[in-house]
Amino acid sequence: MSKVLASTPTGKVIKEYLDSYEITQKELSQRTGISEKHLSHVLNGTSRLTEETALKLEKVLTGVPASYWLNYETKYREAVAREQSPAYSADSKELQLIAKRFKFNEVFKDFGWSLQKQADQMLSLLQISDFSQFERVYATMGVSCMQDGGTLEAIAIWLNLCREEVEVQNEHLENQYNEVLLKTLLPKLKVIANTSDAPASLTEARELLNQAGIYLVIHEPISQAKIRGALSTYKKHPAIYLSLRFKTHDHAWFALMHEIGHLVLHYSKKEPIITLDIENGIQDEKEQAANHFAQTFLNPLLHSVGRQLQIER
Structure with missing residues (x-):
């Protein structure tokens, strides 16, 4: 079998296994009871591979447990979602304001990253998905910060x-x-x-x-x-x-x-x-x-x- 990446659709990996086992798509449909139409969607990556399908594949492609297919499908879907999820979206002026407010120059001064990447990394550091959530998450520290302790962000x-x-x-x-x-x-x-x-x-x-x-x-x-x-x-x-x-x-x-x-x-x-x-x-x-x-x-x-x-x- 050739080496595959998580960004490769699970169906494409299944096809490689079918070729190795010398089983056609029609034969797989007969052996699993899955309709050819649905099986085609799974193999083409337009339908998610389910637990039921993985268990049926386990019976036909012996030696490959259902957990392998399910784990791979999870990683593939995550890779797709990550590719489709844009970096933090804001116009240049807003990014500049966020950069100043959240000390990008201090925290990321030696990294040479774009402002967008710095924004993404700051969100990960603060463990929030959007800067609009900052006050809600860190509000409990606000009382102390008001007593000349500096800014809540810092x-x-x-x-x-x-x-x-x-x-x-x-x-x-x-x-x-x-x-x-x-x-x-x-x-x-x-x-x-x-x-x-x-x-x-x-x-x-x-x-x-x-x-x-x-x-x-x-x-x-x-x-x-x-x-x-x-x-x-x-x-x-x-x-x-x-x-x-x-x-x-x-x-x-x-x-x-x-x-x-x-x-x-x-x-x-x-x-x-x-x-x-x-x-x-x-x-x-x-x-x-x-x-x-x-x-x-x-x-x-x-x-x-x-x-x-x-x-x-």
Whole structure:
């Protein structure tokens, strides 16, 4: 049999098998009980191959299971739909406005893509099918963003860029989140926080957090996203995101311990984004508690570590 692609109609592949088995279309109709007219539509790709037809083919073209035909038909129909589905459709002026609003120059600056392709990729990043759905999907973050935290678009983009980095920056986590283990690791985290090598300290922190079933992602901030960190959930595991906005050791560790404070005190898998640590953001009781947790953890270290220890990216 020749190699076929998913864009090749399923019927054409069936014809190749018929030739190999030396069975004519008329004989196939007789052997399966499928009318020649309907069979012709299936073989020409104008009718979808059904489960019933696939099971009948399995009986005649022995050695080829019905699942093969059904899987191929699914891939073929997807390929056809993808070819017929146009790239994000908007006129040049609208695309320019969307590009500015959703930071295309920052997110896609090194890719050399057309604005249309950038628009398609941004939709995939935000996990929406049209930009008109953005406010509806991300409205729950709006209250925090109104408190001088930047724009909703920038924060949503940053959060999703972090999400895409989870499996790049972390080991695959076999174990579920273990709060008891996390608490036993806090003294080790304190020792690591007191080292002078800031980047290495965060790498070691990630390794310890991974042991407790926690992801840690560090991703540079997006302009107009005045966000230091967030606590989210990724594949049923807590995920801590840090921006390192101020590029100093003490700020980095305060942001990390702030999110660990939320994790210990407030975490729930039911909320995809449990908290956003936004500069000048809302300081409700949970934020104050997380700040207190971080301050208590780091207080003996803040003066000895010092702000002069720059974080290199």
